[in-house]
Amino acid sequence: MVVIEPTPSEKESSRRVNLTPEPKSKPSASSHGGTSAAGDSSVGFGTSSGGEFNAVDDKGDERQHQQQQKEQEQPQSLESASDAESTLKALEEANYAKLEGNRLFRAGQYEEALSQYGLALQVAPDMPSSVEMLSMCHANRALCFLKLGKYEDTIKDCTKALELNPNYVKALLRRGEAHEKLEHFEEAIADLKKVVELDPSDVQARRTIQCLEPLAAEKREKMKQEMIDKLKDMGNSILGRFGMSVDNFKAVQDPNTGSYSVSFQK
Template identity: 40%
Template structure:
């Protein structure tokens, strides 16, 4: 079923249009590598900041006076970006009232808008932190809102060239919201950059099923099959060359080589027959 126009905008995705195609980078300066590594390391060690403000404590349902015991448990449940696992989030929500959950949802929406502004102002690292903070309080039942947070965080990571992590976030977003076109497009582009055209083509096909008007998806479906075929032919040639080398090594003690064996393909069945020629050596 085609997605309703503007439905993603209702959830305030970070971008007003799908992110532009990313170009494959073959080399980067040492300083840029170092900067990106520092950013990723920082994001990996993100933790929820303590906030003693009574209003925020009431909204999040965080207990006080635990002498750090809950902090230790929380660290164990954190994901690479400092994000709470779904199990920990559900555990936290277990004793929350409807009002507390609504307050958390409202706070998550505010954080999302803050993250969007940071993204637009070219502060992707800080945007990642804010989207993560929002994910740690956005109720588990709000699947679409959580999907957009993951999708927005993926867009910010793409700016940081943290592409593997961005793919993971796109996948989380799509799992929560299967018709999330922007997340599918982002993941497809990341797959292309990662030399995974089969997966990219599958995502573009899914986009076309949801929204046949997506020109980018249509063009990719026309372009990628040739890329995949060329890749497969190269893999096949490499494999045959490897087998040829192995065969020559095995046959050498007998005064033979793979040149003594000729393969002929039957044009009707596609099967191969092997003929031996003593004179080819």
């Protein structure tokens, strides 16, 4: 179930929608859930609270509307009235595209939602009141990519959202899940550790880290062995010209000094 906060213009037609605003500075453990792009559960990206992790972010629209009114009322000393009007119009257009993207996401039309979020990112003016909306559009677009199984794109958009809002828990969780899907276990763990740093009470994030750490260690060992095998192949290709191989050379450790010496064996 997608949880989304309506704008003032949507309140009359959306009485049945749950209002669950996301805290700005210290998000709670209920800010995420665990459904992956393919509908299955990841190693541990779920919480006991339900599906807010899979909900597009729509908070701040009423606040943005109030901010627009304030900016419209303030005297324009650095730009002309026409420029100010164009800026506000662009912000309203971006906000509308974002809301349309949310509607399409709720309908399961992820490709169409992507287009609307992209339009919002394109037309939004470069001003402080746009930052929160832009970070949400990046995070919501990342969620669409996650649903479509486009994990690399998910990571890119989450990263952009986090550049605008470094404490954005949902973006961290979505990027962490995408990293897990791509078996980037170290990166997934790093994102979850940031979540725990922001919210030490997030038990699910701690459990997920515990699940991913053995996988990360196994992958490190596998990569190490692959590197050794590549070096052996390279050495054999050179030594083979002289009728030798790396197996002719043995590393022997000195028990007194701990240093190694290489001996040749036929």
